[in-house]
Amino acid sequence: MPLLASLAIGVLIWFVPAPAGVPRNAWQLLAIFLSAIISIITQPLPLGAMAPLGLGAAVLTKTLTFAAVFGDPIPWLIELAFFFARGFIKTGLGSHVAYAFITTFGSSLGLGYSLVFAEALLAPAIPSVSARAGGIFLPLVKSLCEECGSRTGDDTERKLRAWLMLTCFQTSVVS
Known part of the structure; x- marks a missing residue:
């Protein structure tokens, strides 16, 4: 109907x-x-x-x-980033990358800085903020937070999730 x-x-x-x-x-x-x-x-x-x-x-x-x-490449770039994001989540690659980030950078401040640095590196290659933030960094940050025990709905979201989400949002606005 x-x-x-x-x-x-x-x-x-x-x-x-x-x-x-x-x-x-x-x-x-x-x-x-x-x-x-x-x-x-x-x-x-x-x-x-x-x-x-x-x-x-x-x-x-x-x-x-x-x-x-x-014919315009920008919507295809955004679409491709979201396809990558779906694959990132479905295959569990997000969790593996999250463990690598946690092992390498350790603290919440180190994780925040590493995400800012990664955003700055990817900004020239992926000019679409929507593709970068929603297609690449959101799944990564969600995996990072889940692996660190900060989940939505169980009163742990203020533990790490709020900090990393805010950091990624502010970084994507600037880059």
Whole structure:
């Protein structure tokens, strides 16, 4: 039902005449975009399915060209970072890297400094803050905190988790 509702809204906007001064392609893109956003919010399918469907609709209706939709490397860089993050979590590599960090840097201050240094090293190679912070450092910090016994929901989150999350947030804002 949510999928039909979002499609109905998109089709309705598609066939409403565009306001004066708004190109027809822009109006059609608005219809596709709103339909996709409503679908993402109501979740008839997961985000990973709805976003490509919206992009595909823009290409199939000739509202945008294939190159305009899929040609920019930045969204692909962000997507790749999130794929790496998922693999990082699923394979347990995050825990192994966390143990290496804990062994090497030991204290909470050392862990914080090491994350700042790693962020500074990766910033030129991965220019997207979203990709770096959400795709690489968040899974690493979550693994670090869990391995150090600081978990959300059991009153230990203030032990180390708050410090490392705040450090990573402030570092990603600056880098």
